[in-house]
Amino acid sequence: MYELKTKQNDHNVMDFIEQVENPKKREDAYKLLDIFSETTGFEAKMWGSSIIGFGQYHYKYQTGHEGDAPLVGFSPRKAKFSLYFATGDTERDQLLETFGKHTSGKACVYINKIADIDIEVLKKLIIQSVNFLQKTYPE
Numbered sequence: 001m002y003e004l005k006t007k008q009n010d011h012n013v014m015d016f017i018e019q020v021e022n023p024k025k026r027e028d029a030y031k032l033l034d035i036f037s038e039t040t041g042f043e044a045k046m047w048g049s050s051i052i053g054f055g056q057y058h059y060k061y062q063t064g065h066e067g068d069a070p071l072v073g074f075s076p077r078k079a080k081f082s083l084y085f086a087t088g089d090t091e092r093d094q095l096l097e098t099f100g101k102h103t104s105g106k107a108c109v110y111i112n113k114i115a116d117i118d119i120e121v122l123k124k125l126i127i128q129s130v131n132f133l134q135k136t137y138p139e
Helices: 013-016 022-038 092-095 119-136
Strands: 045-046 053-054 055-061 068-070 074-076 080-085 109-112
Touching: 013 045, 013 053, 022 045, 022 053, 022 074, 022 080, 022 092, 022 119, 053 080, 074 119, 092 119
Parallel strands: none
Antiparallel strands: 045 053, 053 074, 055 068, 074 080, 080 109
16 A cells, blocks of 8 residues: 655654755745744644644545545755645646746745745735645545
8 A cells, every 4th residue: 555655743843944055045944934823823843854844734636545644734855845735726827927036846836035926925825825724635
């Protein structure tokens, strides 16, 4: 049976951020930590070895695959920040149009630095994602 690698754990979020080599990226990681914490009201938790997640939900697909994931989160990767928001909601795409300089994949939105984005749109993306996932996967 498939074992999900990205699970919530007790690793220290602050210790993880302190290990970010680039000082500007580390400073932006602390800013993102504050924005995500304040906007969600959830405590930051480590998911796997490199994702800082907020809140959690349990999903179950029609295939029978199920697991837990953070409602939203981010990771200060070497090249860019990965921001994790819910997929499948058209409101996300509309918000991304005014978000600022970014690229996006299926599940992630990538930014170079906070100065490239609109913080108010980031907060809307966080709220939209949390609301969408809590509606889609009620406990």
